[in-house]
Amino acid sequence: xxxxHYREIAGRSPGYWGLVALLTAFVAAGLTAAWFMEHIxxxxxxxxxxxxxxxxxxxxxxLIVAASGALNVASIASVFxxxxxxxxxxxxxxxxxxxxxxxxxxxxxxxxxxxxLVVAMTHYNFRSIFAWNIFLxxxxxxxxxxxxxxxxERRLNRYTRMVGTAAFLWRLILTTGTGSIFGFLxxxxxxxxxxxxxMFIVMSFSFGLAIFLLVLMAACKGTGRPxxxxxxxxxxxxxxxxxxxxxxxxxxxxxxxxxxxxxxGAEAFLLLNGGIYTFLFWFGAVFLGGVLPMLLFxxxxxxxxxxxxxxxxxxxxxxxxxxxxxxxxxGQAWPLSIFPGMxxxxxxxxxxxNFYAPSLPECALGLGGCALAMLLILLALRLLPFLPESxxxxxxxxxxxxxxTSTAPGAA
Amino acid sequence: MNPLKPxxxxxxxxxxxxxGMRDSALPQVACDQDRRRVLGIAGAVALALAPGxxxxxxxxxxxxxxxxxxxxxxxxxxxDTAKCTPSCTACVTACSSYNGWKNEGRPTDPQWIRKVQVxxxxxxxxxxVPVMCQHCANAPCVEVCPTGASFKRAxxxxxxxxxxxxxxxxxxxxxxxxxxxxxxxxxxxxxxWAPRGKGTVEGCTLCVPRVDAGKVPACVEACAREGxxxxxxxxxxxxxxxxxxxxxxxxxxxxxxxxxxxxxxxxEGL
Ligand code: SF4
Ligand code: SF4
Numbered sequence: 011x012x013x014x015h016y017r018e019i020a021g022r023s024p025g026y027w028g029l030v031a032l033l034t035a036f037v038a039a040g041l042t043a044a045w046f047m048e049h050i051x052x053x054x055x056x057x058x059x060x061x062x063x064x065x066x067x068x069x070x071x072x073l074i075v076a077a078s079g080a081l082n083v084a085s086i087a088s089v090f091x092x093x094x095x096x097x098x099x100x101x102x103x104x105x106x107x108x109x110x111x112x113x114x115x116x117x118x119x120x121x122x123x124x125x126x127l128v129v130a131m132t133h134y135n136f137r138s139i140f141a142w143n144i145f146l147x148x149x150x151x152x153x154x155x156x157x158x159x160x161x162x163e164r165r166l167n168r169y170t171r172m173v174g175t176a177a178f179l180w181r182l183i184l185t186t187g188t189g190s191i192f193g194f195l196x197x198x199x200x201x202x203x204x205x206x207x208x209m210f211i212v213m214s215f216s217f218g219l220a221i222f223l224l225v226l227m228a229a230c231k232g233t234g235r236p237x238x239x240x241x242x243x244x245x246x247x248x249x250x251x252x253x254x255x256x257x258x259x260x261x262x263x264x265x266x267x268x269x270x271x272x273x274x275g276a277e278a279f280l281l282l283n284g285g286i287y288t289f290l291f292w293f294g295a296v297f298l299g300g301v302l303p304m305l306l307f308x309x310x311x312x313x314x315x316x317x318x319x320x321x322x323x324x325x326x327x328x329x330x331x332x333x334x335x336x337x338x339x340x341g342q343a344w345p346l347s348i349f350p351g352m353x354x355x356x357x358x359x360x361x362x363x364n365f366y367a368p369s370l371p372e373c374a375l376g377l378g379g380c381a382l383a384m385l386l387i388l389l390a391l392r393l394l395p396f397l398p399e400s401x402x403x404x405x406x407x408x409x410x411x412x413x414x415t416s417t418a419p420g421a422a
Numbered sequence: 423m424n425p426l427k428p429x430x431x432x433x434x435x436x437x438x439x440x441x442g443m444r445d446s447a448l449p450q451v452a453c454d455q456d457r458r459r460v461l462g463i464a465g466a467v468a469l470a471l472a473p474g475x476x477x478x479x480x481x482x483x484x485x486x487x488x489x490x491x492x493x494x495x496x497x498x499x500x501x502d503t504a505k506c507t508p509s510c511t512a513c514v515t516a517c518s519s520y521n522g523w524k525n526e527g528r529p530t531d532p533q534w535i536r537k538v539q540v541x542x543x544x545x546x547x548x549x550x551v552p553v554m555c556q557h558c559a560n561a562p563c564v565e566v567c568p569t570g571a572s573f574k575r576a577x578x579x580x581x582x583x584x585x586x587x588x589x590x591x592x593x594x595x596x597x598x599x600x601x602x603x604x605x606x607x608x609x610x611x612x613x614x615w616a617p618r619g620k621g622t623v624e625g626c627t628l629c630v631p632r633v634d635a636g637k638v639p640a641c642v643e644a645c646a647r648e649g650x651x652x653x654x655x656x657x658x659x660x661x662x663x664x665x666x667x668x669x670x671x672x673x674x675x676x677x678x679x680x681x682x683x684x685x686x687x688x689x690e691g692l
Contacts, residue, residue: 355539
């Protein structure tokens with residue numbers, strides 16, 4: 011019976027500090043952008059009264075959705091009892107918390123009045139799915155934090171399954187809530203579909219696991235810790251299935267929409283003649299987010315290649331961002347139908363496809379949130395033993411006990 | 423009964439710059455105390471976070487709410503599109519000057535009310551339609567607002583409490599009529615009776631200070647002054663009111679009636 015040894019990363023190499031410095035610079039740029047957005051106003055962004063949620067929401071929703079999916083590996087280990095994944099459960103929990111904090115920071119700093127966070131925390135309208143999400147997000151950080159503690163504290167290990175199950179259920183509800191933010195928008199033809207909630211759950215599986223794989227491979231490579239092929243290939247196959255799942259849901263979503271005449275205009279726009287949005291859907295979401303990773307993961311030429319796992323995961327991430335842009339911005343670009351079947355025009359852009367171009371401050375804020383998530387991961391890996399000393403395949407199925415031992419930091 | 427004088431069953435709040443710091447839009451007096459405490463903290467945070475930030479909205483909380491709205495009344499507006507001339511923008515101009523918003527043609531500029539030119543592609547039938555907040559009874563903006571800043575007064579007027587709006591813009595996503603605007607830059611020349619604030623959302627208030635003072639909204643007055651008389655304002659709950667009598671006689675529609683929002687604004691001749 012083998013025991014997994016976890017160890018902090020040394021974090022002494024110039025590479026480590028270089029990365030920390032780079033990410034800090036991105037975070038600083040994001041904060042600066044947010045300061046300008048609050049001080050001067052959203053006029054410096056590309057957002058208008060037509061496209062009210064812009065680039066920051068694309069990054070924020072992506073990170074929040076990915077956060078819930080990043081918990082996959084931990085859930086598989088503790089809830090579904092697959093011991094092979096247990097050594098990776100801590101990293102999985104850490105990623106979930108860090109990605110969520112990154113996404114939430116963007117969301118808060120993009121508010122018109124971020125200084126009123128206290129108001130948001132003290133005034134609740136319980137009919138609002140948005141208000142529910144505030145609880146779901148903060149609760150997710152708390153539950154996952156507790157889950158990490160239970161996993162890392164030997165005396166509490168026996169509760170891992172219970173707390174892990176709670177975290178698993180919580181993240182399912184959380185992503186349902188995120189999807190519902192859009193699904194409940196009955197007035198907007200590109201949304202207004204209950205299937206958006208389960209679609210967001212599958213998207214979270216895919217995006218979260220892709221980021222997890224990228225971080226895991228980078229961390230093992232950077233610290234010289236061995237990462238077994240069998241584990242990696244298993245996770246890769248899982249990601250391929252999730253990516254296929256997203257494609258399936260996109261298909262189901264759009265077929266449902268096409269079936270209803272009132273949505274056909276919006277569908278034709280998004281799928282056929284929407285310019286950038288059509289391109290982002292087919293090339294970004296479908297090809298990069300689904301087809302390419304599946305080819306890389308399963309074609310005989312590349313199926314055993316580690317590089318293919320990395321490229322495939324990166325492709326899922328880029329495709330995921332494209333899909334978010336398509337859903338959030340493309341959905342608002344399509345004009346509201348206030349007079350169905352009529353030709354309309356006005357000084358307020360009624361009846362025309364709304365223009366949006368992301369501005370530098372918006373991109374800086376969005377990237378700043380991503381950098382914050384990565385920075386939190388880097389610092390946490392150095393402070394606490396999240397990463398196993400090795401992820402070898404024989405440490406997989408033969409595991410029956412997982413201890414939270416932490417040995418002295420070694421060289422990395 | 424003079425259509426320009428709504429039947430008002432409630433205590434009337436005074437109007438005008440002298441009463442400027444009064445936010446007659448506030449729903450309850452009781453929660454004022456509480457809110458001011460929270461605002462104190464938020465205000466301090468605001469000052470610490472961004473010196474020079476506009477705190478104008480806070481100043482408005484200095485006095486108790488005006489006359490309480492009565493649930494027996496439901497204010498509504500009937501627009502006869504047959505009487506509305508396509509070239510006329512009197513309602514828009516009146517709203518803009520009374521409430522102090524300016525549309526300079528940029529996509530970030532607010533438009534509390536706009537004229538939409540509507541035509542049926544198959545028949546060529548066309549109309550010019552003023553569109554503003556429809557003051558929905560089942561208002562999606564109120565449902566989705568996380569803080570409760572979007573709220574419906576007892577008399578059906580839907581407003582934004584500028585003190586607790588955090589500027590998340592979810593209400594703008596949810597409104598089917600594009601009735602709301604986001605203030606995305608610093609403001610000057612605000613009208614004391616129509617407080618606005620950078621970073622918050624705003625829209626047609628049905629000229630609540632005027633209505634509370636027993637007058638009709640500025641757009642309705644301007645339309646009548648122009649001689650078109652396309653707009654009737656009044657109490658939808660009162661069977662004797664001109665608006666109810668007109669609604670009983672002629673067919674009128676709600677925009678996007680399929681959404682079952684029970685709008686307070688109705689249209690004739692569409
Ligand atoms: S028209 Fe829009 S802003 Fe006005 S009450 Fe209805 S949903 Fe709210
Ligand atoms: S922008 Fe303001 S009024 Fe609109 S939903 Fe958000 S908090 Fe409520």
